[in-house]
Amino acid sequence: xxxxxxxxxxxxxxxxxxxxxxACAPRLRVLDATGVERADDAACARLPRGVEEVxxxxxSVSDAGLARLGDARRFPALRRVELALRSNNLWSEGAHTDxxxxxxxxxxxxxxxxxxxx
Numbered sequence: 001x002x003x004x005x006x007x008x009x010x011x012x013x014x015x016x017x018x019x020x021x022x023a024c025a026p027r028l029r030v031l032d033a034t035g036v037e038r039a040d041d042a043a044c045a046r047l048p049r050g051v052e053e054v055x056x057x058x059x060s061v062s063d064a065g066l067a068r069l070g071d072a073r074r075f076p077a078l079r080r081v082e083l084a085l086r087s088n089n090l091w092s093e094g095a096h097t098d099x100x101x102x103x104x105x106x107x108x109x110x111x112x113x114x115x116x117x118x
Contacts, residue, residue, distance in 0.1 A: 001025045010055070011035040018043040033059055034082070035118075040095075041065035051075055055082040056094070057116050063100030070107035078111050085115040 001024040009015055010032045018033055019042035026048045032055040033039045039056065044065035047054065054069065061083075068074065069081055083101060084094045105113050 003027055006030040008032040009036055013037055015039070019046040022046045022048075029053070029077075031055065035059075041068070044068040047075065049075065050077050052077045053080040053082075054078070057082050057084040058094065058118060059084075060095050062095035063097055063103070066096055066100045066104045070104045072108060078108065080112045080114070081108075082114045082116055085117040 004025040005027055007021070007025060007028060007030070009018065009021070011034065013035060015036050016038055018036055018039040022028065022031065022043050023046040028048050028051055030053045031047070031051065033043065034055045035058045037058065037060060039059035039061065041062055041064045044061060045068055069078060081104065083096060086098055101113060101115070
């Protein structure tokens, strides 16, 4: 996986350790982990510096994971984050709060933060 730039694991609901997969892809630019309910803050911690887009809707990412994504020094290329809307979803909405999303937006005004529902 050292040359992998895009990884789509959307709806792989039985994937247990997203962080391990991400750690093997140092050139990863786009990660779609939508619906990977066991994806958590550890995956955010293991993302490579050059990541540009992460889709984390319907995962277990919390405000701590969003705080990591909000660090512009750690992720200078990040331009888009997709999260679950906190209501009207059929699946898990994640462990993040509205306050965590607003803090991410405040810290990364150049990044698009999109809230989706499914």
